[in-house]
Amino acid sequence: MDKVTRLASENGMVLFSKSSCCLCYALTILFQELGVTLTIHEIDQDPEGREMEKALVRLGCNAPVPAIFIGGRLVGSMNEVTSLHLSGGLVPLLKPYQTVLN
Template sequence: MTQIYVSSLLKMETNVLKLAAQNAVVIFSKSTCCMCHAIKRLFYEQGVNPTVYELDEQRHGREMEQALKRLGCTPSVPAVFVGGKFIGTAHDVLTLQLDGSLKKMLKAAGALWL
């Protein structure tokens, strides 16, 4: 890889992490992904209003998706961050929901008040 390409990848990773830290709940998604839709709905139904970045609608969506993969998001979407911390993809979020941990995380991040 060229130095310019690597530098560009690292810059995009930094940008993705900055976006993820700007709100209590951030979801990187694709508008055509059914699992993304299900995860967003899970949050909405709990009264949480996540910030959603639809990668297929973003100018640098492909680069953002590559950055998410490099950060360990596999599959790359949905990638869910709570309180600036990557909590996982759909499987991880559903597991946290089922064991009750998700609600605690949301309260700690200030995304849920009840």
């Protein structure tokens, strides 16, 4: 759990991902289109990946990936991010992390 919280707080926008996950890829593209640079941690390529998956679930993720953290705070997975975006709540959260203004 310590590794996940440390990695999540080291950068503004953090995605915990698996290299074969299509939802993780979709979120990566969404954030790129919104002008945000993500730090991506591929947990399937980390020797502590299984422990990281368990930690993400304990933190409140329904599924361990994708898991988005903004400003060190867990936002959630694809469902939560999509709902937040459709309701207009995502873009204001991203303003401090946007490299390209839309």
